Amino acid sequence: MEEQKEENIDEEIKTNAILELVFLLRSVDINSQKAELNTTTISDNNGGRIFL
Amino acid sequence: MLDEEELDITKLKYVLYARKSTDDPGRQPKSIEDQIDECMELANRSGLHIIGEPLIETKSAKKPNKRPVFTQMLKDLKNGVYDGILSWNPDRLARNMREGGEIIDMIDEEQIKDLKFVTHHFSKDANGKMLLGLAFVLSKQYSDNLSQNVKRGVGRRFLEGKSPAPKHGYFRDVDGKYKSDGKNFELICDAWNMKTENISHEDIANYMNNKGYGRKTKTGRIIIMTKQILSEIFKDPFYYGILVQTNDSVDLRDLYDFEPAITEEIYIQVQELSNRRTKPYKTKWHTFLPLKTMIICALCGHNMYPGASKGNSRRYLFYRCDNKYCKRKKKSMRGKVIFSFIYNFLEKGLNFTEAEYEKYLNDVTKTSDEKRKKIRIEIFSREGRLKAVNRELKDIGLGLLRKNINPTVRKVNEERLAELEAKGESLESDIKKYRNQLTDPKQDYLSIEEFLNLSNNASTIVKSANEIVKDQICRYIFLNLTVDEKKVLSYQAKEPFATLLEQRDKSSSADERTRTSKGCPTWS
Numbered sequence: 001m002e003e004q005k006e007e008n009i010d011e012e013i014k015t016n017a018i019l020e021l022v023f024l025l026r027s028v029d030i031n032s033q034k035a036e037l038n039t040t041t042i043s044d045n046n047g048g049r050i051f052l
Numbered sequence: 053m054l055d056e057e058e059l060d061i062t063k064l065k066y067v068l069y070a071r072k073s074t075d076d077p078g079r080q081p082k083s084i085e086d087q088i089d090e091c092m093e094l095a096n097r098s099g100l101h102i103i104g105e106p107l108i109e110t111k112s113a114k115k116p117n118k119r120p121v122f123t124q125m126l127k128d129l130k131n132g133v134y135d136g137i138l139s140w141n142p143d144r145l146a147r148n149m150r151e152g153g154e155i156i157d158m159i160d161e162e163q164i165k166d167l168k169f170v171t172h173h174f175s176k177d178a179n180g181k182m183l184l185g186l187a188f189v190l191s192k193q194y195s196d197n198l199s200q201n202v203k204r205g206v207g208r209r210f211l212e213g214k215s216p217a218p219k220h221g222y223f224r225d226v227d228g229k230y231k232s233d234g235k236n237f238e239l240i241c242d243a244w245n246m247k248t249e250n251i252s253h254e255d256i257a258n259y260m261n262n263k264g265y266g267r268k269t270k271t272g273r274i275i276i277m278t279k280q281i282l283s284e285i286f287k288d289p290f291y292y293g294i295l296v297q298t299n300d301s302v303d304l305r306d307l308y309d310f311e312p313a314i315t316e317e318i319y320i321q322v323q324e325l326s327n328r329r330t331k332p333y334k335t336k337w338h339t340f341l342p343l344k345t346m347i348i349c350a351l352c353g354h355n356m357y358p359g360a361s362k363g364n365s366r367r368y369l370f371y372r373c374d375n376k377y378c379k380r381k382k383k384s385m386r387g388k389v390i391f392s393f394i395y396n397f398l399e400k401g402l403n404f405t406e407a408e409y410e411k412y413l414n415d416v417t418k419t420s421d422e423k424r425k426k427i428r429i430e431i432f433s434r435e436g437r438l439k440a441v442n443r444e445l446k447d448i449g450l451g452l453l454r455k456n457i458n459p460t461v462r463k464v465n466e467e468r469l470a471e472l473e474a475k476g477e478s479l480e481s482d483i484k485k486y487r488n489q490l491t492d493p494k495q496d497y498l499s500i501e502e503f504l505n506l507s508n509n510a511s512t513i514v515k516s517a518n519e520i521v522k523d524q525i526c527r528y529i530f531l532n533l534t535v536d537e538k539k540v541l542s543y544q545a546k547e548p549f550a551t552l553l554e555q556r557d558k559s560s561s562a563d564e565r566t567r568t569s570k571g572c573p574t575w576s
Contacts, residue, residue: 017548018408019415021528022498025506028517035516040388042369042519044339050360050367052387 059176062099064135064166067125068092068106071113071144084108087140090170095138100168103134113143114195116150117410126154129163136166142174142184143191152188156181210297213307217297219290220267220281221313230295230304232311239265240291243277244314247286247322253279286326289432292319296428298421316436323436342523343533347371347390350536352378358387371535382537390533393540394526395511402529402549403556404507409500416497424490431486438479445472 029035041049070087082090088106095102109121117123122145128134139145146152158164159181167174172187174180209215214228221240222230239260246256260277267275275281289296291313293305304310314322341358349356356371369387373380448469452462498506506513514525531544545553 017528017546018404019412021402021525022412022503022506024521024525024528025510025513026498028513028521030509030512030516032516034518038518038522039515042340042342042522044360044367048367050339050369052369052391 059166061136061166061168062101064101065103065133066095066100066136066138066166066168067104067128067134068095068102069109069122069125069137069139069144070106071109071111071119071122071139073110073112082140087144087170091138091140094168094170098168100138102138113145113147113151113191114199115414116148117407122151126158129158136164136168138168139170141169141171142187143194146188147191147195149188149192152185152192155188156185210295210300211302213295213302213304213310215295215297218267218269219288220277220285221291229308230310232313233267235263236265236267237311237313239263239277240285241313243282243285244291244318244322247282247325248318250325253282253286257282286322287429287433289319289429289436292316294432296425296432298424298428301428301432320436320440323433324440326433326437340519340523341369342387342519343371343390343526344523346526346530346532348532348534349373349375349378349380350534350541351380354378356385356535359384380537385535385537389538390535390540391522393533394530395515397543398511398514398529400556401508402510403552404504406500408507408548408552409503412498412503427486427489431483434479434483434486438476438483441472441476441479445469445476448472 037049041051044050068088068091070084070091072082072084072087091106092102094100107121107125109119111119111121113119113122125134125137129137137145142152145155155164155167159167159176166176167184172184174184209228212228213230214224216228218224219230221233221237223233225231242263243256243260246259257277257279265277269275285291289301290304292315293303293310293312295302295304305312339360341360344358345355347356347358348354352373352375354373354375356373358369358371361368361370370384371387371390372384374383448465451457452465452469457465510525514522517525529545529549531546533543534541544550
């Protein structure tokens with residue numbers, strides 16, 4: 001086990017894509033005020049919105 | 053149900069199941085060969101009819117659904133390939149209550165007609181099943197107890213300043229204490245000194261490698277220095293004596309004759325330099341346009357790049373093919389077309405099942421621990437920067453108190469003072485943010501219902517997300533999307549989603565889809 005840990009120290013921990021995706025999906029608040037706005041637009045650098 | 057008296061065990065078909073986990077060698081009393089020998093002895097003595105070769109499992113039975121051989125054996129029992137199981141001890145069959153319960157349930161359902169063990173007598177009556185249940189409970193208790201003791205042991209060793217984590221420039225002696233590693237240690241000291249002179253990571257790594265830096269792992273692999281490793285090293289407070297683990301930190305200088313590579317002062321100085329290099333005061337904020345390099349033109353095969361239309365009223369996101377040889381009539385396509393495809397495509401969910409949930413549970417603890425350890429190191433790093441900021445603030449503040457100060461110098465110092473105050477506030481806010489992230493790791497866990505809901509609501513979530521998260525989610529699922537002049541023609545998904553979505557589509561509207569190659573379903 002220790003040898004295994006030794007090998008891992010200099011490499012990124014390879015986590016599975018499902019776990020990473022779940023973290024991302026969880027970070028989104030579907031009830032937030034911006035959620036509806038995000039459905040059809042994205043924000044630009046001047047605080048305005050760009051339509052999809 | 054058949055009573056034991058009516059059961060002629062010589063007519064039953066038994067399967068021999070032997071298991072020894074490679075995770076915990078040496079803790080189990082019997083090797084696979086010994087288990088098989090003793091089981092065969094019992095089979096000969098009792099006249100049992102063994103079908104096929106013994107089934108050998110090398111996976112742990114602590115958690116359910118982790119043993120392919122065992123799972124297949126239960127399927128075969130249900131299909132009548134075998135009537136009973138012969139094994140060395142009940143703990144070979146299960147160390148968790150779910151699989152233990154499944155075996156008892158299969159006995160009730162007559163899918164398992166008999167069990168034979170070398171070290172346990174099973175009878176197929178109420179008492180026999182109760183005793184078997186107790187044997188499974190005891191197996192689980194043994195396993196849980198072992199896990200608890202190992203965790204406690206690791207915790208105790210950490211408080212003594214001993215850790216399995218290797219560190220560059222150090223080796224661990226027989227007691228597990230960190231000792232300086234001769235030439236490598238000297239080169240690590242040089243690296244920190246070079247960093248204080250603001251020399252680039254690339255140059256430092258080259259210098260170290262030219263001088264013969266190389267850390268040998270236990271497997272004999274030599275790890276040379278890279279700028280990525282240096283970035284981690286220059287944040288780690290270990291090099292002045294603070295060893296950080298997931299939930300705690302200890303000062304090695306108080307515990308034994310630990311030789312730090314640097315002083316705390318140098319650590320703070322380096323954190324301050326890192327801060328200057330990575331956070332310029334004026335950053336230009338660009339508009340983030342999602343799915344860059346993911347949209348392919350079906351006509352010429354080139355990437356289509358995102359852009360925003362210029363207009364006084366409404367501005368629109370579009371993807372444009374800039375290949376001058378492309379025969380496309382309309383060079384660009386609205387982003388709406390592509391996102392509508394993605395929303396509709398995800399409407400039916402990501403097809404996560406219990407198997408994906410098991411994988412998720414398996415990795416979430418490991419990732420969570422690693423994340424918390426990194427957060428602790430970030431906190432140390434920012435606290436170091438904050439100390440440097442506060443020190444400079446104090447010096448400038450004292451300088452400004454002098455009466456005969458040149459007005460230009462005063463102005464410059466006042467500006468620097470304001471800058472430092474803003475930086476201090478930002479660092480304090482970062483530290484607070486990181487501390488808030490150090491929550492109970494159990495909060496990271498999802499129940500299976502929550503997990504499956506996330507999968508089913510993927511479309512709504514992508515819709516609600518901002519452009520950056522939309523982009524990230526799509527990049528996890530898709531490799532690319534190919535579009536013609538009107539619509540999305542096909543997509544390539546990444547594993548494991550390609551397989552999951554393929555299964556989803558097969559089981560639903562297979563008639564609407566065709567396949568081009570494995571893992572690349574084509575929507576038409």
